[in-house]
Amino acid sequence: MALLEDLKWRYATKKMNGQAVPEEKLNYILEAARLAPSTSGLQPYKILVVTDKQKLEDIKKIANNQSQVVDGSHLLIWVAWDHFDEAKAEEILLRTGKERGMPAENSIAYKNMLVSKYGPQGKQWQADRMAKQAYISFGLALAAAAEQKVDATPMEGFDNEALDKYLGLNGWKSVVMMPIGYRDEEGDWLVKHKKFRLPMDEFVEVIK
Numbered sequence: 001m002a003l004l005e006d007l008k009w010r011y012a013t014k015k016m017n018g019q020a021v022p023e024e025k026l027n028y029i030l031e032a033a034r035l036a037p038s039t040s041g042l043q044p045y046k047i048l049v050v051t052d053k054q055k056l057e058d059i060k061k062i063a064n065n066q067s068q069v070v071d072g073s074h075l076l077i078w079v080a081w082d083h084f085d086e087a088k089a090e091e092i093l094l095r096t097g098k099e100r101g102m103p104a105e106n107s108i109a110y111k112n113m114l115v116s117k118y119g120p121q122g123k124q125w126q127a128d129r130m131a132k133q134a135y136i137s138f139g140l141a142l143a144a145a146a147e148q149k150v151d152a153t154p155m156e157g158f159d160n161e162a163l164d165k166y167l168g169l170n171g172w173k174s175v176v177m178m179p180i181g182y183r184d185e186e187g188d189w190l191v192k193h194k195k196f197r198l199p200m201d202e203f204v205e206v207i208k
């Protein structure tokens with residue numbers, strides 16, 4: 001029940017009031033994001049946390065001048081591998097196997113199987129698949145923020161290529177971002193509007 005109430009409370013905040021999110025709440029949100037499942041446990045993404053005011057101003061310009069980027073206290077940016085990175089995959093599979101006391105050959109064999117499946121699909125397909133994993137982590141972070149009564153705006157409204165260039169990414173691509181902070185009750189036009197979702201009988205179809 002509590003989760004559903006939190007999800008009803010949250011909304012894509014358009015105007016934040018500049019109040020800072022405390023460190024422990026930030027860490028809670030990041031921990032929820034870290035615990036997300038991912039395909040083959042690859043975790044082919046990471047989160048960049050930006051707080052520097054000048055950098056936020058620069059990123060705001062890349063993000064269609066959306067004010068939440070600078071009015072939130074932290075900007076979380078999910079970046080994902082820009083292709084199926086065999087070396088990174090091998091490393092994480094070996095580390096996972098080691099932690100579980102499994103032989104390295106098993107991890108290498110599994111990685112080789114992944115290479116045979118991902119390889120023929122091409123780099124764009126691979127990048128898309130890596131980005132999909134990032135969205136799962138993103139969704140959990142959004143829910144965790146709501147649980148902490150921290151406002152967050154899910155954001156795809158930015159120029160990915162320009163942001164990648166600005167951040168100097170190499171081997172990674174930006175996927176989605178989330179400023180966190182607190183809603184400006186007076187200044188946010190959306191705060192008073194009802195949440196709209198399709199009713200359950202349209203959203204769910206039971207196949208008989």
Ligand SMILES: Cc1cc2nc3c(=O)[nH]c(=O)nc-3n(C[C@H](O)[C@H](O)[C@H](O)COP(=O)(O)O)c2cc1C
Binds near residue numbers: 011156
């Ligand atoms: C992946 C994704 C990208 C979004 N990008 C933006 C964005 O760039 N700017 C914005 O103000 N809202 C953005 N939204 C917010 C959606 O418009 C919003 O989540 C949707 O209308 C549902 O409303 P709610 O989040 O307030 O419940 C995005 C949402 C998602 C999930």
